[in-house]
Amino acid sequence: MDIRDLAPPEVRGSAPRLTLTGREEVLIEGHRGLISYETENIRVRSGMGLISVSGKHLTIAYFGTQDLLILGRVQDVSISEEGG
Amino acid sequence: MKKRGTVRFQVSGLSMERLMNEACRHEIRLKNVKRGKYREITACLTPEEYGSFCGIAQEKGFHVGKAEPVGALRIWERDKKRWGLWAGLCIAAALLIFALSMIWEVRIENAGPYLGEIKAYLQELGVRPGVRRDQIPLSQLQDNLEWRFPRIKWIRAEYAGTTLKIRVEEGTPPPLIADQGGAGDVIAGEDGLLLRLNTFAGTPAAKAGQWVRAGQVLIRGEERGQNGELVPVKARGEAIARVWISRRVQMDVREYKTVPTGENAIVREISAPFFHWMRGEKPDYQTFDLERTVTPVIGVWFPVTLIRDIFMEADTLVTQRDLDAVRREAGESAWLQLKQALIADEIVDKWMNFSIIEEDTMVATATAEVRRDIARYRKE
Incomplete structure (x- = not known):
């Protein structure tokens, strides 16, 4: 077994980390690019698939090489294999 | 010089996401991205990143709008030529610094019966609101107060903002050896x-x-x-x-009045800073009353004035004032002066003496007997 397998997935670099704070903030760490951005839906490519954040008045407060911070009224966060 | 701050701009074109990903690959960190109309977003960047972003966007066929500064940069860009405003701010800041370097309140805590005496002593030392803080060395002030009031165990003087706080603890202090401040x-x-x-x-x-x-x-x-x-x-x-403290006031018992003889002389003058012209001569009256009228020739700002002097010859008439009135006036004045000298003293007795010197001067002497601590420290 490789010693790297003992590390958590987000450390290994394969899996993104999603942090939802209340209904107002979603932080996606380790994303692989933005697929679409609308005020009611933002879709982001990640190592484990497509992350879709739905809500109202969604804005991208920060879009960096690793992190993406979404603000707004979050209603739904989902992950699908499609586009991963 | 590196330009600081943030600019806001608008970008339009097809597939904004593609441009955002491209910017991300170039390590351009977009902030506050908001979707506007269809095919349009607004975002914020630093001025440096904005330059790089414009290059990428134009290369990919996007249209980037004019950058507008936001936050502090916006205020600076808007007001940088308003010299009056900056000068005013500088003056206000200087005034604030000046005000903070002064003492605006002297607070004495826990002084009990010493409060009045400490206040009076601080006044004597020149410690009062409106004095610069650096003019009052705290350790020396503490030392002075401890010597002046030996029944006080310790005194702590410190600044709390613009307030000088003097905290007093009463008690009998132990004798101090010479090393602790000198014999x-x-x-x-x-x-x-x-x-x-x-x-x-x-x-x-x-x-x-x-x-x-x-x-x-x-x-x-x-x-x-x-x-x-x-x-x-x-x-x-x-x-x-x-201790007996006296204040003495002298007052003339005669009153001098002028009585016009009816002889008058008028002298007119035109006066300017570098020019002076007089019409008529000043009379050689021994005693006279003078009535002067000064009229600016053109206006307040033009320094030429017309002066009209009326000299009215007068004889001096000396009369005797009412002695009771003089006595009352001199007594009140002497008593007032004495009260000012006794700020925080315990008055045991007080009295007033009157005398007349050479038949024309009333002397009022106000005396008070007080009990006070007369101990003063003298360093060897």
């Missing part, structure tokens, strides 16, 4: 009849019931050691004495 005597600050001498450190050199003169040593700054040798100490103590 010295306690002397009489003024003449008086010594009622009580409490020695806290040093050797008494006077006793109750004795008349003492200002400057006389009351407690010597030395003590006998265990082997009988004399050890220099900081003498400390309290010398309560009966």
Whole structure:
């Protein structure tokens, strides 16, 4: 077994980390690019698939090489294999 | 020079996400991205990143709108030519710094019966609101207060913002050795009849019931050691004495009045800073009343004035004032002066004496007998 397998997935670099704070903030760490951005839906490519954040008045407060911070009224966060 | 701040701009084109990913690959960190109309977003970047972003966007066929500064940069860009505003801000800041360097309140805490005396002593030292903080060395002030009030165990003086706080703790302090500030005597600050001498450190050199003169040593700054040798100490103590304080006021009992003789002379002048012209001559009256009218020729800002002097010859008539009125006036004045001299003293008795010198001067002498601590420290 490789010693790297003992590390958590987000450390290994394969899996993104999603942090939802209340209904107002979603932080996606380790994303692989933005697929679409609308005020009611933002879709982001990640190592484990497509992350879709739905809500109202969604804005991208920060879009960096690793992190993406979404603000707004979050209603739904989902992950699908499609586009991963 | 690196330009600081943030700019906001608008980008339009097909597939904004593609442009955002491209910017991300170039390590351009977009902030506050908001979707506007279809094919349009607004975002914020630093001015440096904005330059790089424009290059990428134009290369990919996107249209980037004009950048507008936001936050502090926006204020700077908007107001950088308003010299009056910046000068005003600088003056306000300078005034604020100046105001913060002063003492605006002197607060004495826990002083109990010493409050009045400490206030008076601080006034004597020039410690009052409106004085610069650096003019008052706190440790020296603390030391002075401790010497002045030997019954106080310790005094702590400190600044709290623009307030000078003096905290007092009452008690009998232990005698201090010479190393702790230097040896010295306690002397009489003024003449008086010594009622009580409490020695806290040093050797008494006077006793109750004795008349003492200002400057006389009351407690010597030395003590006998265990082997009988004399050890220099900081003498400390309290010398309560009966002190008589007087204030004297002289007042003329005659009243001088002028009575016009009817002879008048008018002199007119035109006066300017570098020019002076006079019409008529000043009369050689021995005594006269003068009525002067000054009229600006053109206006307040033009320094040419027309002066009209009327000299009215007069004889001087000397009359005797009502003695009771003079006496009352002189007495009130002397008493007022005495009250100002007795700020926090315990008055035992007071009286007023009147006398007339050379038949034309009334002298009022207000005297008060007070009990006060006359001990003063004198460093060797």
